[in-house]
Amino acid sequence: MGLAVACRRVVHIYRIEGSDVVALSGVDLSINSGEMVALVGPSGSGKSTLISLLSGLMRPSAGRIVVGGYDIGKLSDAELNRLRGTEIGVVLQGSARNLLPYATLVRNVWLAQRRAAATKGIELAEPEQILDLVGLSAMARSKPPELTRGEQQRAALAVGIAAGPGLLLVDEPTSQLDTSGRDEVVAALKSVNAVRDTTVVVVTHDPEVGTQLGRVVTIRDGRVGAEGRDGQDFAVVAGDGTVQLPPETLGEFPPGTLFLVDHEEGVVRLHSDGD
Numbered sequence: 001m002g003l004a005v006a007c008r009r010v011v012h013i014y015r016i017e018g019s020d021v022v023a024l025s026g027v028d029l030s031i032n033s034g035e036m037v038a039l040v041g042p043s044g045s046g047k048s049t050l051i052s053l054l055s056g057l058m059r060p061s062a063g064r065i066v067v068g069g070y071d072i073g074k075l076s077d078a079e080l081n082r083l084r085g086t087e088i089g090v091v092l093q094g095s096a097r098n099l100l101p102y103a104t105l106v107r108n109v110w111l112a113q114r115r116a117a118a119t120k121g122i123e124l125a126e127p128e129q130i131l132d133l134v135g136l137s138a139m140a141r142s143k144p145p146e147l148t149r150g151e152q153q154r155a156a157l158a159v160g161i162a163a164g165p166g167l168l169l170v171d172e173p174t175s176q177l178d179t180s181g182r183d184e185v186v187a188a189l190k191s192v193n194a195v196r197d198t199t200v201v202v203v204t205h206d207p208e209v210g211t212q213l214g215r216v217v218t219i220r221d222g223r224v225g226a227e228g229r230d231g232q233d234f235a236v237v238a239g240d241g242t243v244q245l246p247p248e249t250l251g252e253f254p255p256g257t258l259f260l261v262d263h264e265e266g267v268v269r270l271h272s273d274g275d
């Protein structure tokens, strides 16, 4: 069963040596249970910070994040740890960071399952079944260095879903892959989502990955700047009522441009001198 995600006015500030870096400045985002979402946006816009907060690796400086009914900001370290090992799967950028090079894929998956099996008290899928889900059953007895980059990335996904999480967070799974490697990784993500109803959130720089996942959320300057759904782009109203226009339209609508909000008609119109 997939976990739903709700972010309300999420702010995150890194404090380093007396200076503050505002990484997120008011993220409002809802993700339904079983949805697939791509997070895109310029470098430094806050995507990885958002993933770290959703995974419970850090708590937000302000605002609220609820994952599957758990309020991330209010959980103890032990509770966050438990959540990360069982309900939330995380695949870090760079497949090598997720895999033990000296262990076979079956053993990699089994090791990731061990703690969760005890904590959850339920029977988890056999490692071979999990590897089959990401298209790696033929490589079950191989070790990571024997795999191609794309296969390693899919093995990292298998480890990420080993404990049967309801939310899978994946950072840049297709960087450094060729087109066919990328498509196989996206197919593996889709198969996990379809078979297990897992909610999947993927950080990516590849627009094609976003298109294939269906819903694309653009993070810009630490907040949700835009959304793409089924190939159409939308501006998004944030929790404080502000709307970011795409930077490329700022020439057309410079700061100070007036819009008329017509409550009765339910429309927003550009104000021109003739109005």
Ligand SMILES: Nc1ncnc2c1ncn2[C@@H]1O[C@H](COP(=O)(O)OP(=O)(O)OP(=O)(O)O)[C@@H](O)[C@H]1O
Residues within 6 Å of the ligand: 014, 015, 016, 021, 022, 023, 041, 042, 043, 044, 045, 046, 047, 048, 049, 050
């Ligand atoms: N550990 C940290 N300490 C201090 N500042 C940080 C830290 N991590 C990120 N930042 C800063 O927070 C902002 C958002 O960074 P983040 O890594 O979340 O962006 P991103 O969109 O994931 O970037 P990229 O696409 O390059 O990975 C940036 O200004 C970055 O320099």
